[in-house]
Amino acid sequence: xxxxxxxxxxxxxxxxxxxxxxxxxxxxKGRVGESRADFVHKVNIALxxxxxxxxxxxxxxxxxxxxxxxxxxxxxxxxxxxxxLGKSISxxxxxxKSLRASPTRRLPMTNVQ
Numbered sequence: 001x002x003x004x005x006x007x008x009x010x011x012x013x014x015x016x017x018x019x020x021x022x023x024x025x026x027x028x029k030g031r032v033g034e035s036r037a038d039f040v041h042k043v044n045i046a047l048x049x050x051x052x053x054x055x056x057x058x059x060x061x062x063x064x065x066x067x068x069x070x071x072x073x074x075x076x077x078x079x080x081x082x083x084x085l086g087k088s089i090s091x092x093x094x095x096x097k098s099l100r101a102s103p104t105r106r107l108p109m110t111n112v113q
Contacts, residue, residue, distance in 0.1 A: 036096045040089055047085040054078045 057075050061068050
């Protein structure tokens with residue numbers, strides 16, 4: 001049983017690391033050719049993954065696989081990241097609406113010959 005828990009936690013930590021790398025890739029500045037809608041979509045996917053991770057962390061505590069003290073820091077970080085991504089999504093959506101709402105502001109054309 002202990003080896004199964006160790007393997008499961010190791011696999012979970014690996015998945016957490018991969019998710020963190022994906023989050024860094026998504027939020028990199030200066031992405032060329034990516035629309036605001038693409039950005040919102042990708043951050044939304046990352047947010048869904050974080051919500052699922054938070055559920056698994058709560059399951060670990062409920063199933064008494066690890067003590068609540070060992071998981072508390074991860075839950076806190078997961079909650080913080082959820083708030084950050086949620087705010088990023090709402091800000092990106094709001095900025096996109098303000099760009100569409102102002103008729104005097106035009107976006108530069110990128111494919112002009």
